[in-house]
Amino acid sequence: MNESLKELLDLLDLEQIELDIFRGRSPEERIQRVFGGQVAAQALVAAGRTVPSGRDVHSLHAYFIRPGDPSIPIVYNVERVRDGRSFTTRRVVAVQHGKAIFTMSASFHAPEPGVEHQAAVRPVVPDPETLPTFQDRMHELVGDDPQWKDWLSKPRPVDARYASPLTFEALKDPGLRSPETNVWFRCDAELPDDPLLHVVLAAYASDFTLVDTILLAHGLSWGASNIMGASLDHAMWFHRPFRADDWLLYAQESPWSGGARGLARGQMFTASGDLVVSVVQEAMIREIQR
Template sequence: MNEALKELLDLLDLEQIELDVFRGRSPEERIQRVFGGQVAAQALVAAGRTVPAERHVHSLHAYFIRPGDPAVPIVYNVERVRDGRSFTTRRVVAVQHGKAIFTMSASFHILEPGVEHQAAVMPAVAEPETLSPFEDRMREVMGVMGEESPWREWLSKPRPVDARYVTPLTLEAHRDPALRGAKTNVWFRYDTELPDDPLLHVVLAAYTSDFTLVDTVLLAHGLAWGASNVSGASLDHAMWFHRPFRVDDWMLYAQESPWSGAARGLARGEMFTRSGELVVSVVQEAMIRMNK
């Protein structure tokens, strides 16, 4: 297990400070605000700890309200909205400096039989073993940014997840306009055998889901963090978990951006197992601003 993954799993082991109140921390960060995927993942851990193990999360809807401060802990307050015969609802508010920075509603459901169909088809793409890891791809195009860019440090940091891009990186599309497009396909896997806890695999998928969705909006315009005069932030994030899966097996994250405008961009994604089963659907809207 690499050190970045060890650190992430430690971040997800929240401290319980009162009934339905949990505290989480952030990694040391000098470049950006608290990563949105981290807050969503920690909030889901907090909600899950108040729900019986036989009830599995099937959806979450979240809003990013204020930038998170990586220098101070985040307190997660869980509200037990409803405990029904088959569904459980939780609301989580993440607080820093006495103010809400994030809210999330999550719904949990017992496993029960029902009709089944799947309209989505996994894109036909190259196998992950034939693709270069993200870190290798990034090193090849890092020169697009200035030597003094603070983004160089952040983009070159080790990541807890092995991500392999089928489609161009935003820095590659920034350098070559012919590579622009509104679709992103990324294989990802946590490259170690993880415990069987279903909530852990869902939480790690939620963490990963926020890495590349906004990039899909940028890709359509040849923009890239650190190389373009652009700033952005996640506004809201919704996920639906359709069936059990494991993030220590390869999964394909197929993403597209159907629209951008009014300083916002919309992106949606689908996560497939390697065998082609649709297991997660994702939608996110983000703020995208061109700075003067």
């Protein structure tokens, strides 16, 4: 297990400071704001720790309200909205500087039998082992450019393999501009069997590339275009058990953008084709006037 994954698992092991109150921290990096996937993952951990055993999260709905400050801890307040016979509902508010920066409602469900179908089909893409890592792919594009060198050299907790163009490639080639992207990802180490941990790690990873589908349609790229962006809200549905240390294909698309906002949605499939997670996110995309 690389040090970056160890650090992420440590970040997700929240400190309980009072009944239904937890405290999380951010990585020691020079970043302006907390990564949204981190806040969502930590909030889900906080909610899950107040839920009776045997109930798995099946959905979450979250709003990003203010940028998180990575230099101070985040306090997560959990409200026990309902404990029913089959479903448990929790509401989480993340607080910094005395103000809410993030809210989430999460629902947990005790397993029970029911009718089953799956209309979604996993896209046909190359196997992940045949694809270069994200770092290797970017290195081919930027070479030894000092602007990117330090960022690309950092170890990452999640191994991502793109089966479609990067935004940086679409920036240079208009023929690659399409509001769709397919990314294989996994945590590259064997993880404990705790189902909540695998769901939390998928929530963490879900925020990495989803907004890129909006940028791809317009030939825009983070760090190379005059844009700023931020997640506004985020919703996930967890359909069946899966493991975050096995390869998952994240098929993503953006059906619309306008008015400084864009909508993106994604589906996570196992390598065998089972649909395990559905995701929808709206993001702010603004052009910066210089």
